[in-house]
Amino acid sequence: MKSTEHxxxxxxxxxxxxxxxxxxxxxxxxxxxxxQHCEIIPGSMALRVLEKKGDITLxxxxxxHDMVVEHSLSYTSTPPxxxxxxxxxxxxxxxxxxxxxxKEINRDGKLLPNITLGFKIYDSCSTPHQALKAAMxxxxxxxxSGLEGVTQxxxxxxxxxxxxxxxxxxxxxxxxxxxxxxxxxPQVSYFSSCACLSDKKEFPAFLRTMxxxxxxxxxxxxxxxxxxxxWVGVIAGDDAYGRGGANxxxxxxxxxxxxxxxxxxxxxxxxxxxxxxxxxxxxxxGARVILVFAVEQDAAALFDEALREGLTGIQWLASEAWxxxxxxxxxxxxxxxxxxxxxxxIRQAHISGLQDFLLRLHPASPDAPDDPFLVPFxxxxxxxxxxxxxxxxxxxxxxxxSCSGAEELGTVTNxxxxxxxxxxxxxxxxxxxxxxxxxxxVRNCVQGSVPFPLxxxxxxxxxxxxxxxxxxxxMKYLDSFGDETKFDENGDPAAMYDLVNWQLRPNGDMEIVxxxxxxxxxxxxxxxxxxxxxxxxxxxxxxxxxxCSSICPPGTRKAIRPNFPICCHDCVxxxxxxxxxxxxxxxxxxxxxxxxSSPERTACIPKExxxxxxSDTMGITLMAISLIGSFCTCVVVFIFTYxxxxxxxxxxxxxxxxxxxxxxxxxxxxxxxxxxxPSQWSCMLRQTAFGITFVLCIxxxxxxxxxxxxxxxxxxxxxxxxxxxxxxxxxxxxIFCTLIQIIICTVWLVVAPPTPRQLxxxxxxxxxxxxDEGSPEAFSLVLGYIGLLACLCLLLAFLARKLPDNFNEARxxxxxxxxxCAVWVAFVPAYISSPGKYSTVTEVFAxxxxxxxxxxxxxxxxxxxxxxxxxxxxxxxxxxKVVTEKF
Numbered sequence: 001m002k003s004t005e006h007x008x009x010x011x012x013x014x015x016x017x018x019x020x021x022x023x024x025x026x027x028x029x030x031x032x033x034x035x036q037h038c039e040i041i042p043g044s045m046a047l048r049v050l051e052k053k054g055d056i057t058l059x060x061x062x063x064x065h066d067m068v069v070e071h072s073l074s075y076t077s078t079p080p081x082x083x084x085x086x087x088x089x090x091x092x093x094x095x096x097x098x099x100x101x102x103k104e105i106n107r108d109g110k111l112l113p114n115i116t117l118g119f120k121i122y123d124s125c126s127t128p129h130q131a132l133k134a135a136m137x138x139x140x141x142x143x144x145s146g147l148e149g150v151t152q153x154x155x156x157x158x159x160x161x162x163x164x165x166x167x168x169x170x171x172x173x174x175x176x177x178x179x180x181x182x183x184x185x186p187q188v189s190y191f192s193s194c195a196c197l198s199d200k201k202e203f204p205a206f207l208r209t210m211x212x213x214x215x216x217x218x219x220x221x222x223x224x225x226x227x228x229x230x231w232v233g234v235i236a237g238d239d240a241y242g243r244g245g246a247n248x249x250x251x252x253x254x255x256x257x258x259x260x261x262x263x264x265x266x267x268x269x270x271x272x273x274x275x276x277x278x279x280x281x282x283x284x285x286g287a288r289v290i291l292v293f294a295v296e297q298d299a300a301a302l303f304d305e306a307l308r309e310g311l312t313g314i315q316w317l318a319s320e321a322w323x324x325x326x327x328x329x330x331x332x333x334x335x336x337x338x339x340x341x342x343x344x345x346i347r348q349a350h351i352s353g354l355q356d357f358l359l360r361l362h363p364a365s366p367d368a369p370d371d372p373f374l375v376p377f378x379x380x381x382x383x384x385x386x387x388x389x390x391x392x393x394x395x396x397x398x399x400x401x402s403c404s405g406a407e408e409l410g411t412v413t414n415x416x417x418x419x420x421x422x423x424x425x426x427x428x429x430x431x432x433x434x435x436x437x438x439x440x441x442v443r444n445c446v447q448g449s450v451p452f453p454l455x456x457x458x459x460x461x462x463x464x465x466x467x468x469x470x471x472x473x474x475m476k477y478l479d480s481f482g483d484e485t486k487f488d489e490n491g492d493p494a495a496m497y498d499l500v501n502w503q504l505r506p507n508g509d510m511e512i513v514x515x516x517x518x519x520x521x522x523x524x525x526x527x528x529x530x531x532x533x534x535x536x537x538x539x540x541x542x543x544x545x546x547x548c549s550s551i552c553p554p555g556t557r558k559a560i561r562p563n564f565p566i567c568c569h570d571c572v573x574x575x576x577x578x579x580x581x582x583x584x585x586x587x588x589x590x591x592x593x594x595x596x597s598s599p600e601r602t603a604c605i606p607k608e609x610x611x612x613x614x615s616d617t618m619g620i621t622l623m624a625i626s627l628i629g630s631f632c633t634c635v636v637v638f639i640f641t642y643x644x645x646x647x648x649x650x651x652x653x654x655x656x657x658x659x660x661x662x663x664x665x666x667x668x669x670x671x672x673x674x675x676x677x678p679s680q681w682s683c684m685l686r687q688t689a690f691g692i693t694f695v696l697c698i699x700x701x702x703x704x705x706x707x708x709x710x711x712x713x714x715x716x717x718x719x720x721x722x723x724x725x726x727x728x729x730x731x732x733x734x735i736f737c738t739l740i741q742i743i744i745c746t747v748w749l750v751v752a753p754p755t756p757r758q759l760x761x762x763x764x765x766x767x768x769x770x771x772d773e774g775s776p777e778a779f780s781l782v783l784g785y786i787g788l789l790a791c792l793c794l795l796l797a798f799l800a801r802k803l804p805d806n807f808n809e810a811r812x813x814x815x816x817x818x819x820x821c822a823v824w825v826a827f828v829p830a831y832i833s834s835p836g837k838y839s840t841v842t843e844v845f846a847x848x849x850x851x852x853x854x855x856x857x858x859x860x861x862x863x864x865x866x867x868x869x870x871x872x873x874x875x876x877x878x879x880x881k882v883v884t885e886k887f
Contacts, residue, residue: 047122047130047137048372050095054118056463058102058435059138061166061176062095063126064088064373066297084125087380089416090326090424091168092373093358094190095121097425098165100357101432111436112443123373124167126297131172135179138164162465163188163438163472165431168424169295170194170241177206184466188434190427193320194244198490205469207491209427209434210346211520213245215495216320219344219518220291221252222527223317223499230258230567231548232317233287235278235302237294238268245319246293259548259567261287266294270301278302279309289546291317296325303334311337315537315544318343323500324423326415329510339504340537344497344518346423349481355419359409381414382407421512430485438472439463495520499527503535555601557585574601577762594758596765607760611769612675612837612844619675622844629668629851636859637661643866647875651809656707656730660700661859666693667851674844678756683771687754688745690847691782695741697854698789698820699734705796705813706733741785748778759836768836787824793817809858816857823850 051057065084073079102117122134138161163186167173173192180187181204189197189208197203198212224232232253236246243265250260262285264278279302282290292299299322306314316338323343328334361374363386368374375386384403409417419425445457451470452458458467476486487493499516516529536544545551552558552571557580559572574580578588579597591597591604598605613619640649640657649657670693673686707730752775759768773779794817797810827846834842865872 047134049137050119050121050371050373052099052118052120052370054102054106054116056115056439057118057120057161058098058432059135059161059164059166060095060098060119060121061124061131061134061164061168061172062091062098062121063131063168063172064091064095064123065125068125068127068130082125082130084123084130087376089377089381089414092377093416094168094425094428095373096358096361097351097354097428098432100351100354101429103357104353105432105436111433111440115439115443117436120161124169124172126169126172128172128175131167131169132175132179135164135176139180139183139185161185162463162468163435165190165428165435167192169239170197170244171239173197173206174203174240177203181205184469186435186465186469186472188431188472190431191321191424192241194240195248196240196244198492200490203491205465207434207472207487209430209485209493210424211495211497212490212492213241213319214248215518215520216344216497217245217248217252218520219495219497219499219527220249220317220319221256222518223342223529224253224258224289225256226527226529227543229289229546231261231285231287231289231546232258233261233282233285233290234263235290235292235294236263236265237298238265239295241321242266242294242298246291249291249293257566259565261285261548266298266302268298270298272305275301275305276309279305279311282306282311282314286548287546288313288544289315289317291319292322293319294321296322296327299325300328303328303337306337307333313538315546316341316343320344320346320497324421324512326418326421329502329512330415332508335504335508335510338502339510339539340535341502342515342534343500345421345500345512346427347483347496347498348421348423349426349429349483350419351422351426351429354422354425355417358417358419361409363403364405377416378403378407381409381412381416430479430483433477433479434472434475434485434487435468437477438468438475441471441475442468499529501534504539552580552584554581554583554585556580557588576765579604593760593762594767607765607767609769610766610837611677612840613677614675618837618841622841622848623672623675625848626668626671626844629848629855630665633661633665633668633855636855636863637665639863639866643873646866646873648862648865648873655727656700656704656734657859659734660697660704660854663693663697663700664851664855667697667847667854671844671847671851674840674847678769678771680755683754683756684749686771687773687779687782688749690843691745691786692738692741694786694847694850695789696734696738697851698786698793699737701813701816701854701858702737702789702793702796703730703733705793705810706730709796709799709810737789741782744778744781744785748775748782751775752778766836770837770840783824783828787821790817790820790824794821812858812861816854819853819857820850823853 064087066086066088067084069083069085098121099119102119105111106116120138122137124131124134164176164180165188167176167189168191170192173187173189174194174197177187177197181202184205186205186207189206189210191210192208193210193213193216195212195214195217197206197208198214200206234246234250236242246263250263253260262281264281266278267274292302294302299318314337318341320343322328323341323345328338361377362368363374363378379385379400382403383400384407385400386403442458442463443460447457450457452467458464473487473491476484478484485493495518497518498514499518500512501515503511503513505511513533515531515533516527518527520526534541536542548565548568549558549561549570552569556571556573558569560566561568561570574588574597577597578590579601580588581602588601594607595604596607597603612622614623637658640654640661643649644654666689670686670689673682673689676682754771754774757770757772759770761768794814797813797817799810823846827842830842831839831846
């Protein structure tokens with residue numbers, strides 16, 4: 001908003017100035033260039049001018065002074081002339097370069113034979129209204145001229161120049177360009193870089209040898225991107241150059257993804273309070289890289305305040321306006337804060353003979369009386385006075401001593417005579433030659449090849465400015481340095497910059513070293529940087545870090561802080577199963593299902609495979625319990641075998657007891673098939689072995705229960721029931737019951753066999769290997785059949801529990817079946833709810849618990865009697881009648 005208000009204010013000022021000056025000086029002028037007569041008020045435009053006559057006179061505008069002292073206007077008397085202060089040696093060199101180029105062209109005579117170029121140069125004093133006054137005088141002088149031609153015609157109030165070189169500042173050029181554009185007088189600027197001047201609708205006659213800030217900003221943005229700076233401060237001068245360039249930079253750098261920490265303006269009055277506020281903002285922002293887009297005078301005001309407040313540790317980025325400014329690089333007071341500064345500068349060249357031309361100046365030279373700028377220049381260089389002190393000033397301590405006349409410019413080190421960094425001077429040189437080549441093209445015009453009326457070539461003795469503008473826009477030439485000069489459709493040259501670095505030498509001098517280049521014509525890699533040559537602020541070789549938040553290391557991601565710029569963030573560790581393998585990751589990447597994030601969250605590693613293994617604690621424990629159960633069963637077999645002739649072993653069919661012990665051994669051993677890495681064969685074996693061995697075991701118990709029950713029924717008179725439940729029938733019952741389970745398992749294996757499966761939960765770091773049942777219905781049928789036999793066995797044993805006998809095996813079977821049923825009823829919900837390998841552990845535990853229950857309830861009492869109570873192991877004791885208790 002502030003930038004818009006500033007632009008509107010500047011535009012209104014321009015219009016008011018143009019209107020007032022136009023009405024006051026050219027009341028009868030016509031923009032068509034017709035010869036009109038007007039009266040000029042004597043002394044109203046008394047501007048100092050450096051002039052040399054020629055066949056064609058070129059205008060020049062240079063800000064030889066940096067400031068203007070304005071007097072208070074009373075509006076009751078004629079305003080006194082404005083006073084320009086702070087002589088600028090650098091701009092004076094630019095002006096001398098224009099004169100040098102013109103004299104070089106005249107001396108050579110090949111480019112413009114039989115034509116002598118002249119010049120008419122004014123001081124714009126770095127102020128828009130002074131620049132406009134000078135432009136008005138270039139368009140109308142006391143002798144008069146015809147605007148349509150370069151030849152002089154007395155009585156006319158139009159200009160004597162067909163083209164103007166200047167001005168330097170963008171703000172001054174904006175005002176002048178609008179005025180000259182009315183008359184289609186070409187203006188070639190050597191230092192105005194504001195991108196706004198590329199608008200040909202507003203500035204149709206404006207051209208420049210200085211690249212547009214649009215390209216400089218593009219180079220600066222690429223520089224920020226290259227070094228990874230995401231938190232950059234921007235400080236601009238309060239003029240068209242500073243505001244325009246800074247605004248474009250802010251927009252482009254945000255598109256890049258970086259953030260502008262602050263955007264401050266250096267006021268033109270350079271009030272210490274305002275500049276001090278800018279320094280305070282720099283301190284509080286945390287930004288370590290700051291772009292200063294301002295002219296050297298504004299930048300100096302900022303750095304003076306930074307020195308007063310002791311601001312250090314800042315990596316300054318310079319716009320081309322001060323990137324090579326001697327006024328900042330020469331004074332040693334700035335060295336410790338500006339060391340390592342970096343910026344883009346115009347391409348430089350060595351102009352042969354220029355230094356000798358610059359050193360020729362002297363107040364005693366023949367041209368000195370006609371040069372109104374030589375006296376202030378000489379007095380400023382040697383700090384002496386060429387004029388006698390005024391009356392009463394002899395004793396003034398501030399008065400300067402008189403010049404001796406023996407001073408020589410070659411004896412002093414001065415910005416003016418320093419030709420080691422000819423950048424803007426080179427632009428001035430190219431501007432003069434561009435106009436000369438355009439004039440050359442006018443003289444070599446071919447009839448019928450131009451878009452002028454009747455396709456007629458311009459009159460070489462009366463060249464119209466708009467005709468010269470046509471040729472100037474299409475001009476293209478190679479200078480003596482091999483560089484091509486031409487203008488694009490916007491009047492801009494090709495953008496080429498040197499990337500420069502301020503480096504402090506051991507002798508204490510600041511040296512501006514070229515460390516890269518930018519060429520907008522090189523599309524693939526327009527910016528080239530030689531990083532090994534860079535010295536950063538504080539004489540460091542490591543790239544400074546400028547971020548709002550610390551760089552997020554690999555394994556973390558950026559989380560934007562609410563109500564903060566996008567560059568301000570917190571570093572959040574990636575969640576489990578996600579990684580980031582680069583710094584400042586915006587988001588974490590999820591690993592593939594079979595992978596999991598490393599503890600550092602920087603890489604995806606294969607998930608840990610989990611299954612009930614023989615090597616883990618749970619597997620070893622279950623295996624030991626299984627083997628112990630098998631061993632105990634074998635011990636019982638050994639005891640029964642050894643005492644096979646005793647009544648308690650022979651009672652109730654010892655063959656069934658041995659078969660039951662064999663099936664119990666298989667039950668204990670089948671649990672081992674559930675331990676180990678699941679495979680196609682192990683998955684099929686474990687479920688079928690479990691189903692068949694347990695049916696075999698329950699069938700044996702069912703057979704024993706039926707025999708016990710029928711044996712007591714057979715004691716009734718006339719009962720012949722035992723003939724139906726002899727050993728063969730018992731075996732048949734066992735085989736039949738087991739065969740049904742074998743058939744179920746066979747169908748299961750044929751239709752949908754159990755297969756190994758991997759479970760890869762997204763939120764788990766393990767891959768679970770288990771056996772998929774294949775057919776849940778078949779698995780349920782296997783369990784259901786076992787449960788059916790167990791319930792039937794429990795029912796029969798329960799019916800036989802009260803039979804009179806000292807050793808009633810039916811009671812033992814009842815207890816064993818109760819334990820068996822309780823275990824498997826509890827197994828179902830536990831199996832369903834157990835995760836991963838623990839579902840397998842649950843099934844193994846159920847197998848072992850039920851097996852131990854059967855072994856303990858049925859055979860432990862018998863072994864107790866056999867080993868510890870042999871007196872009860874008699875037929876008489878076993879067949880004696882006892883009264884049974886209810887339970």
